[in-house]
Amino acid sequence: xxxxxxxxxxxxxxxxxxxxxxxxxxxxxxxxxxxxxxxxxxxxxxxxxxxxxxxxxxxxxxxxxxxxxxxxxxxxxxxxxxxxxxxxxxxxxxxxxxxxxxxxxxxxxxxxxxxxxxxxxxxxxxxxxxxxxxxxxxxxxxxxxxxxxxxxxxxxxxxxxxxxxxxxxxxxxxxxxxxxxxxxxxxxxxxxxxxxxxxxxxxxxxxxxxxxxxxxxxxxxxxxxxxxxxxxxxxxxxxxxxxxxxxxxxxxxxxxxxxxxxxxxxxxxxxxxxxxxxxxxxxxx
Ligand SMILES: [Zn+2]
Numbered sequence: 001x002x003x004x005x006x007x008x009x010x011x012x013x014x015x016x017x018x019x020x021x022x023x024x025x026x027x028x029x030x031x032x033x034x035x036x037x038x039x040x041x042x043x044x045x046x047x048x049x050x051x052x053x054x055x056x057x058x059x060x061x062x063x064x065x066x067x068x069x070x071x072x073x074x075x076x077x078x079x080x081x082x083x084x085x086x087x088x089x090x091x092x093x094x095x096x097x098x099x100x101x102x103x104x105x106x107x108x109x110x111x112x113x114x115x116x117x118x119x120x121x122x123x124x125x126x127x128x129x130x131x132x133x134x135x136x137x138x139x140x141x142x143x144x145x146x147x148x149x150x151x152x153x154x155x156x157x158x159x160x161x162x163x164x165x166x167x168x169x170x171x172x173x174x175x176x177x178x179x180x181x182x183x184x185x186x187x188x189x190x191x192x193x194x195x196x197x198x199x200x201x202x203x204x205x206x207x208x209x210x211x212x213x214x215x216x217x218x219x220x221x222x223x224x225x226x227x228x229x230x231x232x233x234x235x236x237x238x239x240x241x242x243x244x245x246x247x248x249x250x251x252x253x254x255x256x257x258x259x260x261x262x263x264x265x266x267x268x269x270x271x272x273x274x275x276x277x278x279x280x281x282x283x284x285x
Pocket of ligand 1: 116118121199220
């Protein structure tokens with residue numbers, strides 16, 4: 001599936017079509033809201049069923065002005081992720097094959113944008129070569145926020161709680177391919193980043209402005225369409241849930257006004273949508 005907005009050409013590259021997380025773990029307040037309000041039970045079963053929130057694990061490929069930009073690198077292969085069985089020691093080439101089917105070789109990627117440094121957003125940053133992690137995209141400049149990097153650098157000293165900093169971030173830094181961005185940095189004509197804190201302290205949005213519309217690659221500002229209906233509910237894995245809510249409401253309100261497309265990492269196919277306001281909440285339009 002392709003989203004064409006003038007000179008912005010966008011493709012989703014799915015790694016895991018459906019990744020289930022228990023609702024009472026991910027959004028415990030929504031369990032209560034659903035129980036206390038019968039009118040809210042009409043949730044699309046592709047979003048939530050049998051107490052499981054259905055998420056997709058996806059990267060985005062953006063082509064603009066002959067540049068090839070990959071946004072977020074999913075889980076990747078051969079990574080040790082014992083807390084999440086479906087992420088652990090994956091050996092599945094579907095993701096690189098989907099990239100190849102778009103005519104993109106690893107050496108063709110110009111920019112790898114890491115919205116934040118969680119394990120399901122940086123995995124394909126690196127691949128194993130003779131037992132050593134090396135950057136998957138040899139000619140790419142990898143980008144992430146300076147605040148984000150410094151946060152996870154400190155976490156790695158304390159034990160690397162997700163395990164992804166050592167195998168998917170540091171090898172890129174050590175190869176000299178990582179550039180750290182500040183809030184508001186321009187990365188190319190019509191492409192700029194914006195601090196979107198809460199889920200992680202230094203998460204960055206990528207704002208893409210084309211000749212015929214805009215797109216916002218928002219990382220995990222929003223995980224599930226459930227949060228359009230319940231925009232004040234942040235996930236249990238958000239570092240600062242109140243700040244995550246402020247960031248989410250700010251972004252969703254802006255998208256209602258300007259009509260830009262929202263491209264989160266975890267919505268079901270096609271993975272993108274436009275937003276409209278419904279009372280104090282939101283829905284896809
Ligand atoms: Zn995340």
